[in-house]
């Protein structure tokens with residue numbers, strides 16, 4: 602596995618691969634890798650000729666009071682696990698390379714960014730679309746792999762790909778969960794044992810919502826209340842949102858006639874967690 606910090610060298614490598622007719626799969630990450638990330642690398646290996654991961658903790662997607670400084674940085678372990686998964690190249694740029702002095706160009710995210718995470722974390726998706734487009738310029742991949750746990754992020758990236766005519770297919774891959782249901786996340790490592798137990802409230806709330814829908818409930822607000830009740834029973838410390846939304850527009854849905862997505866963001870201790878699930882009708 603090659604590990605390259607230079608964008609010019611990375612571009613040259615990808616260019617050679619593309620000239621040789623190879624299909625390139627890209628897995629952008631911020632490191633602190635877990636099974637969720639590795640499942641994306643394995644899928645890229647299965648469906649493409651070359652799997653390229655990136656590791657870069659992107660400062661522009663963190664708000665001033667968020668965890669950019671303390672975000673886990675575990676480069677050596679990350680490289681080990683990527684090597685074991687058969688990853689072909691890891692791009693590990695420096696901050697100066699991605700944001701050279703004087704950098705002032707950003708990508709305005711599509712409208713789907715305006716809800717939920719976008720409202721609570723102003724500027725977050727502008728940082729995400731900017732870095733993802735920059736990575737795609739350096740690594741013009743055929744397929745980009747993203748985890749469905751960041752459901753809105755996938756919708757935002759798909760919107761950007763559509764609006765900017767980017768020649769890439771975006772694959773959204775299933776959330777990987779711990780045996781007890783907790784969605785895998787790099788931020789889970791912030792949780793104390795007690796917080797980890799309470800964090801199960803998120804997946805339990807989604808499970809309760811699924812059961813309610815299977816039993817015939819079609820009221821978005823009743824299902825939202827059911828998710829809130831489950832979160833408060835955990836108990837989580839605060840709820841940013843617990844919403845039933847349209848799978849593409851992410852607008853709230855009151856009367857459920859077709860599949861919807863339950864989206865949750867809640868705080869447990871000092872850790873902010875998100876989770877989601879797609880619900881089909883009973």
Ligand code: PAF
Pocket residue numbers: 629630631657659662729732733751754
């Ligand atoms: O999902 C993430 O880890 C990040 O938002 C991404 C897509 C790598 C952009 O920094």
